[in-house]
Amino acid sequence: MNRSSRQGPVVAMLLATTLSSHAASPVGDPAAGAAAFRMCASCHQVGPSAHSVFGPQLNGVIGRRAGTLADYAYSPAMRKSGIVWNEQTLARFLRDPGDTVPGTKMRLWGIGDERKIANLLAYLRQYPPVK
Known part of the structure; x- marks a missing residue:
């Protein structure tokens, strides 16, 4: 058995592990999410008295069609x-808003974590x- 034939199964296993880890998104912790939301809170609100201000x-938001709240002036894009x-769409938008919706008013560079x-x-x- 030559070296390349021995590496095949190892490479296949590493590739499968990498693909499956990217396919499954982490579950997430709401308490840690509350702390992370502080960076969003200057533009966005949540909760019973929430209303749109600088952002919607x-x-x-999960299950809502983008750009449809009556009390917010969305970008045409x-x-x-x-x-x-x-x-999936929210995660993609949070990673790179401008790439997901070119012309968006969202002023976030993106979250890489x-x-x-x-x-x-x-x-x-x-x-x-x-x-």
Whole structure:
């Protein structure tokens, strides 16, 4: 058995491990998400009295069509994006808002820490739409 034939199974195993770790997103911790949300709170609100200010309020954001809150003036790009916010689309947007929705008004460079994104999503899941 030559060296390259011995490396094949090892390379395949490493590749499978890498792919599966990227496919599964971390579960997230709502308490850590609350701490991480502090950086968002200058523009966004959540909770029973939340309203849109510099950014849209985020109650019920998961499952909501992007650019549809009546009390916020979204960018034309966001209104036309066709995105429905779910775990994957929100994570992608948090990683790189400008790449996800070119022309967005979001003023965030992006979050590169997957754990922080998972924590933020866990925190936001706690806030259904306010009736």
